[in-house]
Amino acid sequence: MRIPWLRSVDTLAPPTHEELIRLVALGDEAAFAELYDAVAPRVFGLVRRVVRDPAQSQEVTQEVFIDIWTQASRYDADRGKAISWILVIAHRKAVDKVRASQASSDRDLRQGIKEFQESYDDVADTVETRLEAERVNKALETLTAPQQEAIRLAYYGGYTHQEVADFLKIPVGTVKTRIRDGMIRLRDRLGVA
Structure with missing residues (x-):
């Protein structure tokens, strides 16, 4: 059983995130459980805002805590707070997802387009479409x-303006x-009226 961290002679205080990370780096499972309980809601909230899908967000959150367990020794308190380090890991994992x-x-989509193009007999239309896409x-x-x-997020990714802003x-x-300035430049570049 771990002894609670003693901050002063009169006051018992729970360990800080930084102290918990140091213990996790030493393989302390109880410290890891305590850290998980303390930060999991914030980690999940961040991941959920980026990934949006609840099931995928849960998977990513689990991956974040696996990384915390395996990489706790890499945490450097001189470079910032433990919660910031944890949230950076969470954000990176969510963006990767x-x-x-x-x-x-x-x-x-490329496979579907390829199959469509292979089944389409009109070579001229296929060539024209490819040339226009390249242009x-x-x-x-x-x-x-x-x-x-x-533009890529909004038009190719299908995100709304608000989702692009959040992302x-x-x-x-x-x-x-x-988007507006980019579309104007595209119109001028492509010579579209």
Whole structure:
């Protein structure tokens, strides 16, 4: 049984997140359980805001705590608070999950397009579609990185302006401005009336 951390002679205080991380790094399962109870709601909340799907959010949250258990010795108190370190891990895992899901969706879409194109007999239309897609992609590359990111999320990712703003952690107005300015530049670049 662990002895509670003694802060002063008169006051018994629960261990801090930093102290719990140090104990977890030493393999203390009770400290890990206590840390889990203390921070799991915040971790899940962050993951849920990024991933959105409850079941996937639970999976990602579990992965976060596996990383905390295996990487606790990497925590450096001089670089910041333990909760910040934990939330950075959570955010990275959540973003990775979103990217993996998007990549899977993109692969499925590419496969569906490929199967459609293979079954389509009109070679001229297929060539024209590919050329237009390449033209649009080249035009997209001329945009600023923030404009590209906002347009890709909104038009290729299917996110609403609010979802793009939440994902990028910027105001909705900024998202709309980036998309509008990017679309104007695309229109000018592509010569669309």
